[in-house]
Amino acid sequence: MSAMVLEEQQRKTYSIGIDVGGTKISAALFTPEGKMSSRNKSPIDTSKPEKTLFQIIQIIRDLESHVEKEKAGIKAIGIAIPGIVYQSTGIVWAPNIPGWEHYPLRDNLQREIMIPIMLESDRSAYVLGEQWCGIARGLRDVVFLAVGTGIGAGIIVDGILCRGSEDIAGAVGWFALDPIFREEYAEMGCFEAEASGSAVARKAIQLIKEGESSLMFELVNGNLESITAKTVVEAARKSDVLAMKVIESTIKYLSMGIANIVSILNPQMIVLGGGLFQSGDFLLEPVKAEFRKWAQPIAAKNVKIELSSLGEDAGLYGAGKLAWHTN
């Protein structure tokens, strides 16, 4: 083997991972083993679709120059998108980024960048990240349940990312969990209307407006609309009756939703993430106890329910994994 070929083979290779969020963009280099470096984070510029595009190109160029200094190479670039990625066309639908409602992101990027680019929905990136470097490392059947302003799931079945026939698998926010249909369900789905972070805040505000007294009123200095899920959890920790009522209802629906994922997919682990689970054990422990009441008993016995160990970085790791992923 010639020295040149040997050098080429031993040349270090990175992937670039980019997590495009609603408010910021994170990016980093990743080795095939999942070691992260040159990490950076910046507020996203959504003033125009081309500005967001240019910002991503700039981030890639910066990381490329890092890599060139090391005389290393880049295998591919993975990007996590806060919305839907249509894999066959590379078109994205990310309603929180103006102009990205039906945006040909992959084509627009590949006009400027010669390195292969892979796009993936944020929820798929979360589960890939946790499976690569987080709490679900190495597992073959794992689901990431993200509960924040919305509810969605990233799903890996037998080692393969489950995207569905239209790339929108994991829309578990639409789980039907209550036979009495309420108006909100039509907008966002029953599970999301009952158990998302936004739902927790909305329900608390509603009950206070209906005249129930609560510690929360003081916590937000009377400014009801600034109540968030965090406020509700804080008040519930202090045994506020109204907050506890809202949290109990949330736990019930979360348990049902988790049970449904367990029964249909029989995963090894469900990883819980998103804003609502930043309260940690406060929601985790009751949910872990109650979902068993609903789920298929053998599947319930064998599944592990864990909090995300990568937290806000799950999507970034997942994006970094895309380049090293075969699926």
Add this chain to the structure above:
Amino acid sequence: MSAMVLEEQQRKTYSIGIDVGGTKISAALFTPEGKMSSRNKSPIDTSKPEKTLFQIIQIIRDLESHVEKEKAGIKAIGIAIPGIVYQSTGIVWAPNIPGWEHYPLRDNLQREIMIPIMLESDRSAYVLGEQWCGIARGLRDVVFLAVGTGIGAGIIVDGILCRGSEDIAGAVGWFALDPIFREEYAEMGCFEAEASGSAVARKAIQLIKEGESSLMFELVNGNLESITAKTVVEAARKSDVLAMKVIESTIKYLSMGIANIVSILNPQMIVLGGGLFQSGDFLLEPVKAEFRKWAQPIAAKNVKIELSSLGEDAGLYGAGKLAWHTN
């Protein structure tokens, strides 16, 4: 190429498919293209576990002799089991067959039969069969929802059978669909307690016992316990108020369960089968209308909801497919 090698290559090869049911065993030969021949069906002998085993061996021997007469070969044998198949050990759990609660079926068969044997749960066989030769032919994302005495689903994700980490994926009878927990749910799961064929009969009997009048009473000559789901459907077709009430509730839960499968997996098609759907359009049309109210709208728009086209043969075709299947 020598004449002998050519002959060997052109030698016709079959698979054997065997569908072991609770009351009968069906078996047939299958070409790689799904053409069925030498089909037979016999009542199952469950007097002793060894008797059932011997019966299966005898069925295989008979089909082998057919194939030998044709100077053809057998690639492999697929067997659908009414229960759970633990793939790594070949042990089956089929509670309706005495002695098969934890039975080493694959080992016991392979001691007598030299041809490779693949076992699969009946619900996985149903979906494989429909995908191979039925209404879902050639689709890559398809779910078979079987609603009979129980409720279960066979799932194909991106062309691959989804078995779950303990080989019990598809236990959708355990879907939590009603936050008010009832005692029966602990035994069989909420969805199954509310919408299986047995649930339909049980609910009707209960309401009549509570004193509500119904045409069904005459349909079964006053012998309430002989009411089946079929009786309820028959009475509902004749506008019997009690029967219609039971059917409406069933439609509601079926719609919710179907919606949940659509939202989480985003399949191309859901195939409906099992005893309850033998009433055909009577349940199908209302369910097709109502599930859309609950499911993720894009996924709901794109999925096809169809009745099984293979009916009772879905499991037999699926068993026949196992040998030609790569997963």
